[in-house]
Amino acid sequence: MIDDETLxxxxxxxxxxxxxxxxxxxxxxxxxARQREPKYLRAAILLGLTILGSAxxxxxxxxxxxxxxxxxxxxxxxxxxLFVFFFGCGLVVGAFAVIFAIRRTPEVRDLAxxxx
Amino acid sequence: MPLSDAEFVARVLVDDDHHAFAxxxxxHQSTVRGLLRQLTGSDVALADDLAQETFLRAYKNLRSFRGxxxxxxxxxxxxxxxxxxxxxxxxxLVGIDEEQLAREHDPQIVDPALRQDLMHALSLLPxxxxxxxxxxxxxxxxxxEAARVLDIPLGTVKTNVLRGREKLKRTLAAxxxx
Numbered sequence: 001m002i003d004d005e006t007l008x009x010x011x012x013x014x015x016x017x018x019x020x021x022x023x024x025x026x027x028x029x030x031x032x033a034r035q036r037e038p039k040y041l042r043a044a045i046l047l048g049l050t051i052l053g054s055a056x057x058x059x060x061x062x063x064x065x066x067x068x069x070x071x072x073x074x075x076x077x078x079x080x081x082l083f084v085f086f087f088g089c090g091l092v093v094g095a096f097a098v099i100f101a102i103r104r105t106p107e108v109r110d111l112a113x114x115x116x
Numbered sequence: 117m118p119l120s121d122a123e124f125v126a127r128v129l130v131d132d133d134h135h136a137f138a139x140x141x142x143x144h145q146s147t148v149r150g151l152l153r154q155l156t157g158s159d160v161a162l163a164d165d166l167a168q169e170t171f172l173r174a175y176k177n178l179r180s181f182r183g184x185x186x187x188x189x190x191x192x193x194x195x196x197x198x199x200x201x202x203x204x205x206x207x208x209l210v211g212i213d214e215e216q217l218a219r220e221h222d223p224q225i226v227d228p229a230l231r232q233d234l235m236h237a238l239s240l241l242p243x244x245x246x247x248x249x250x251x252x253x254x255x256x257x258x259x260x261e262a263a264r265v266l267d268i269p270l271g272t273v274k275t276n277v278l279r280g281r282e283k284l285k286r287t288l289a290a291x292x293x294x
Binding site for chain 1: 130132134137138141142145146149150153164167168171172175176234235238249253254256281284285288289
């Protein structure tokens with residue numbers, strides 16, 4: 001009687017490759033049509049709303065005086081505090097970037113599962 | 117350098133790239149159709165219908181593919197579910213029970229002299245053993261992966277593979293003697 005390895009090898013060899021013969025085309029013909037949403041529509045809306053919001057904030061806050069005040073106040077901060085502030089901002093932004101990258105990319109999700 | 121399944125999946129998800137999905141179908145159609153042909157007892161037309169349904173479901177549910185298993189394993193699971201649903205509908209329509217379905221391919225009631233090759237011997241196995249053999253021995257899935265595809269305990273997969281192998285060996289040995 002043949003052993004397991006030989007049997008498995010024979011089974012693999014015996015499995016015929018099935019030619020496509022239009023199978024893929026038939027599947028693709030049944031897929032729902034691609035959503036033709038303009039690619040930059042979302043970006044344009046976000047940009048437009050940002051500009052509108054900024055403009056409103058500018059005029060409501062006395063033509064942006066708060067920005068000048070903010071810069072003046074920042075310049076009064078000690079150097080180490082400024083460093084901590086910007087370093088903290090960088091960490092928060094970096095953390096969000098990593099989280100979104102992991103959530104959106106299967107390859108990165110795979111890397112994240114590695115146990116070192 | 118050819119792209120991996122994960123890269124094609126990402127392209128479909130991000131850009132709804134139909135060309136990328138076509139590549140996935142092209143790369144996996146042979147194994148999926150082969151598995152379904154084995155499950156349906158070499159009913160080529162039915163197997164191809166189920167394979168089409170498999171890929172359509174895969175497209176619609178691609179977001180649920182988390183990359184925890186291989187893409188092929190995920191596809192096999194969908195294919196097996198399609199087959200199970202079809203078999204259940206068929207049972208409801210014709211009134212065939214599980215035992216009857218298993219007996220249809222029982223090697224003891226089929227003349228082995230008529231069957232000469234390995235694929236025929238495989239088609240004589242009961243469907244649960246044949247499925248386990250096709251997944252583990254022919255398509256190289258681990259027992260653990262096959263258990264996930266078939267949604268049955270790991271021990272059951274091991275038993276089915278063991279029994280299927282033994283039956284195949286016995287059948288092939290009997291033919292060789294005959």
